[in-house]
Amino acid sequence: MADISIPCGACKHLKRKCTNRCIFAPYFGKKQNEASFAAVHKVFGAGNVSKHLSTIPTNHHKKAMETITYEAQxxxxxxxxxxxxxxxxxxxxxxxxxxxxxxxxxxxxMNNGFAYVNALQTTDLQHQQMLQQPNFNVSVEPAYANNPSPSIEDLMNMNNFNPVLAATNNLMNMNNFNPGFDTTKETASSSQSFQPFQNSRFSYHQGDN
Known part of the structure; x- marks a missing residue:
């Protein structure tokens, strides 16, 4: 293989010729990254890093060199x-x-808890206000609402009530009471039944005289 005319940063720092088999060329370039490789070489050593790269798969070389460079810096x-x-x-x-x-x-x-408590308190307060607020839609009727109201004539009769006149009317109604039989006949028969007794008593007194 022909030698590379422009060495990579690693070979430039090591002051050696860079070949196609240079393990550091893909990661340190040709004209840059010389300072990065200088830190790697100072901390780990170029030989140790080369041996380490040979122990891991090729597809992981790039990631390994990035971490080694970071650790060295x-x-x-x-x-x-x-x-x-x-x-x-x-x-x-x-x-x-x-x-x-x-x-x-x-x-x-905590804010959610406060919000929940405030919501409960607000709901409770609204419920209490609804219970305390009078309901004007409910009609309240007095106890005498089912009874007919007294007429003007009844009120006048109540104001003009006379107990003496009422008692007199009651007696008159009792006198006019008809139980269903003729009291005249009964009275007449009763008077006749008492008449013999009265006559006999009168005769007795006359005999004594």
Whole structure:
């Protein structure tokens, strides 16, 4: 195979000729990414990265080189924590967002509870107002509504009522009472029945004289 005239970023940093079999050429280009490969070479070493790529499938090489490059740059930026500091910061951010979401859910549930209670109170208040409000459509009749109202003549008779006159009228009605038989005849027969007794008594007194 012919040598490549323009080396990739990895071969340029390593100051070697770049061939068609260069494992770093597809990921670091020919004129760029030299600084990225410098970080990878400084942290992991070009030989170690090449061996690592040979152990994984070819279709995963691109993803592996992206993560290796990111880890190398993070380690250079933070020699103590490396990419772990970024991971911890993201975890804290996730926890803060989760706490905020939980607080918002609790607040929403509380608002829903208040809204439900307010709705119940409003319904109860409206029901009480309906019960307390007088119903003008219901006709209320007095106790004497079923009795006929007295006429003017009855009222005048009630005002002119005389107990003495009423008693006299009652006696007159009793005198005019006819039980169904002739009281004249009965009276006559009764007087005749008493007459012999009276005559005999009178005769007795005359005999004594």
């Amino acid at each position: 993070a380690r250079i930026s933070d020699p103590i924590n490396g990419c772990v500091s970024t991971i911890c910061a993201l975890k804290k951010q996730v926890k803060a967002l989760q706490a905020e979401v939980s607080m918002m859910k609790a607040q929403q549930q």
